[in-house]
Amino acid sequence: MDNFHLPDSSSIVSSIALIFLRQSSNGGNDASVFSKFMVTFLSQWCLDCHHYFLSQSYLLTATKSTFVKNFIDMSLLKDLEWRYATKKMNGQKIPQEKLDYILEAARMAPSSSGLQQYKVIMISDKALLERIRLVAYDQSQITDCSHLLVFAAWDSYSDERISNVFNYMMDERGLPHKTMDAYKQVILETYERAGQEWQSHHAAKQSYISFAMAIAAAAEKKVDATPIEGFLPEKLDELLNLNGSGYKSTVILPLGYREAEQDWLVNMKKVRTPKKSFITEMTLADVSDNVVLPTPMNLDAFVQKR
Numbered sequence: 423m424d425n426f427h428l429p430d431s432s433s434i435v436s437s438i439a440l441i442f443l444r445q446s447s448n449g450g451n452d453a454s455v456f457s458k459f460m461v462t463f464l465s466q467w468c469l470d471c472h473h474y475f476l477s478q479s480y481l482l483t484a485t486k487s488t489f490v491k492n493f494i495d496m497s498l499l500k501d502l503e504w505r506y507a508t509k510k511m512n513g514q515k516i517p518q519e520k521l522d523y524i525l526e527a528a529r530m531a532p533s534s535s536g537l538q539q540y541k542v543i544m545i546s547d548k549a550l551l552e553r554i555r556l557v558a559y560d561q562s563q564i565t566d567c568s569h570l571l572v573f574a575a576w577d578s579y580s581d582e583r584i585s586n587v588f589n590y591m592m593d594e595r596g597l598p599h600k601t602m603d604a605y606k607q608v609i610l611e612t613y614e615r616a617g618q619e620w621q622s623h624h625a626a627k628q629s630y631i632s633f634a635m636a637i638a639a640a641a642e643k644k645v646d647a648t649p650i651e652g653f654l655p656e657k658l659d660e661l662l663n664l665n666g667s668g669y670k671s672t673v674i675l676p677l678g679y680r681e682a683e684q685d686w687l688v689n690m691k692k693v694r695t696p697k698k699s700f701i702t703e704m705t706l707a708d709v710s711d712n713v714v715l716p717t718p719m720n721l722d723a724f725v726q727k728r
Contacts, residue, residue, distance in 0.1 A: 511646065
């Protein structure tokens with residue numbers, strides 16, 4: 423295995439000729455011969471490639487291979503380096519499979535207690551996008567994008583809402599609805615004490631996690647995305663008939679492709695806070711000694727104390 427190499431072009435041609443001649447000698451029409459030949463050849467080629475990539479020789483020489491280096495460089499960090507807040511889009515449509523991938527990433531995002539206290543409204547209707555642009559400070563990405571994602575979060579928590587989510591969760595997992603009753607009661611009481619304004623803010627923060635996942639997924643698929651908070655949420659809620667629905671718009675995300683020649687930001691260096699300023703490592707010696715910490719209490723003890 424140490425001396426194994428990926429088959430070169432000459433060996434590929436030789437293999438093709440040999441397999442085709444063997445299939446032809448066994449009889450059959452041209453279509454059947456070619457079909458059998460392709461199946462046999464591709465099977466052997468896949469096996470050879472599999473052995474190559476698992477070989478020790480490949481692992482030892484990986485850093486010297488341009489192909490491997492390019493493959494390794496296709497990472498999330500590289501995708502995030504590629505993306506930027508696109509200022510001018512060209513109106514090109516996103517392929518459906520890429521759009522589906524981005525939306526699925528948003529759907530799979532984590533959320534507090536798994537409640538998914540938000541939803542995504544997808545808009546591609548140009549007439550509607552023109553109206554939304556009017557409540558988004560005339561930002562051209564709204565109308566030049568392929569699709570606009572509007573993230574909308576719950577305006578409050580309720581027993582009905584939380585129960586519906588937990589009951590669905592238990593149904594999907596094949597568990598009794600009562601499985602989550604104790605935990606549900608704890609979070610309901612906690613959220614009720616915090617008040618509706620806190621509840622609305624808490625739900626909105628969950629939507630931003632999904633929002634971030636969509637941005638990362640878009641970058642992975644080389645789809646441009648522009649995070650936008652610059653809009654009038656009350657007007658957008660009114661326009662989209664969200665008032666009275668239990669949802670409030672939180673943030674919007676145009677998806678599309680950059681118009682590089684008209685985008686002043688496209689060639690600008692990406693600038694972020696230096697790591698030494700952004701990341702602070704702390705130990706017990708760095709924290710305050712004057713904080714009165716609560717007594718450790720697990721969920722069962724908390725429920726019993728009530």
